Amino acid sequence: MLTPEEINYLGQITNNTWGYPGGMNKNVPTAAINMSLQGNKMLCTYTTIVNLMNDINLRDQSKKFEEESIGIIKEYIKELKGGFKSDSGRPLKCKEVDTKDSIEIITVSPYSPKRTAYYRRFTTFEVE
16 A cells, blocks of 8 residues: 555656656657556556558557557556655555557548547556
């Protein structure tokens, strides 16, 4: 169980608002990672904007986005653990409990096969 002080450390590390260095600051204007803590569960939401070329092979195209999002979340959690350990003096234990993804098409044109969409991955971790 996290202490209130450790919860504060996590909040400072994951804060991505103005004036704070936390969050995914990789100069990627079309992607973001947001974290929320609910009890002993931490929800990591990865969102990016993608271009899909055809509805026929939508699942094939989304496989690439799936692999990319899993890698980015793993790297983010690795950095989060490092920051937590340096702030609190103890390692953060994160166990992945659930992960799922979704694609939400936001622009469609009858004159073009190109579709713009949000790709989201929701990963839940149990933290100690």
